[in-house]
Amino acid sequence: DAKTTQPNSMESNEEEPVHLPCNHSTISGTDYIHWYRQLPSQGPEYVIHGLTSNVNNRMASLAIAEDRKSSTLILHRATLRDAAVYYCILRDLDSSYKLIFGSGTRLLVRP
Amino acid sequence: GAVVSQHPSRVICKSGTSVKIECRSLDFQATTMFWYRQFPKQSLMLMATSNEGSKATYEQGVEKDKFLINHASLTLSTLTVTSAHPEDSSFYICSARTYPNYGYTFGSGTRLTVV
Secondary structure: OOOOEOOOEEEEEOOOOEEEEEEOOOOOOOEEEEEEEEOOOOOOEEEEEEOOOOEEOOOOEEEEOOOOOEEEEEEOOOOHHHOEEEEEEEEEOOOOOOOOOOOOEEEEEEO | OOEEEEEOOEEEEOOOOOEEEEEEEEOOOOOEEEEEEEOOOOOOEEEEEEEOOOOOEEOOOOOOOOEEEEEEEOOEEEEEEOOOOHHHOEEEEEEEEOOOOOOEEEOOOEEEEEO
16 A cells, blocks of 8 residues: 655644645555544544545545645634544555555644 | 444453444445554554455454454444453444445444453
8 A cells, every 4th residue: 555644743723724734655546545534532534535636525625736646635724623633545446445544643723 | 424333432341251343334335344443642553354245354463363353234344352351452443435436434433441
């Protein structure tokens, strides 16, 4: 599985935008970029995913670099509830659909 | 949206006993489920992949005789931790694919404490 690199932690102020980066320089053409987040003592929660084009949903936006070697998860207005560990994961279409988690980014949101 | 119901949420058992954790997919059929383990302050580690009606596929280093996985129906997968020991204390989480290439839904997790 191709690997991702994320900062260990980031901080944000409440109601400000947050940009969470992810590097995946060894990404292949069939790898989807998935983002999940995990609140304390809960299972992970789907945030967004994409292949080549930028994606938007009610939770966040995903900006994918033109060469696909990096991506950024954008939370438009952080709330205290967004404090979580965010995982950027590459999933290969040709694999057995496994999601392999890296270490993720712990997002702290200051009130 | 798709929901995976995981039970129990917490369990304490004595060393040497077995514990069963259930994951049910509500309002969708899960042909494939994944089981993860997470130790404090660490990331999720994939333990095994279970496919309905067939044997589970275990990741390297995971003892298949200790962590028994059964996926007898399209809506139910179970993980049984046999002869549990304190080092098996962890947060166990299941996951299912909702549709092809879309997303994955996770259970709420089971915190197992072996005393």
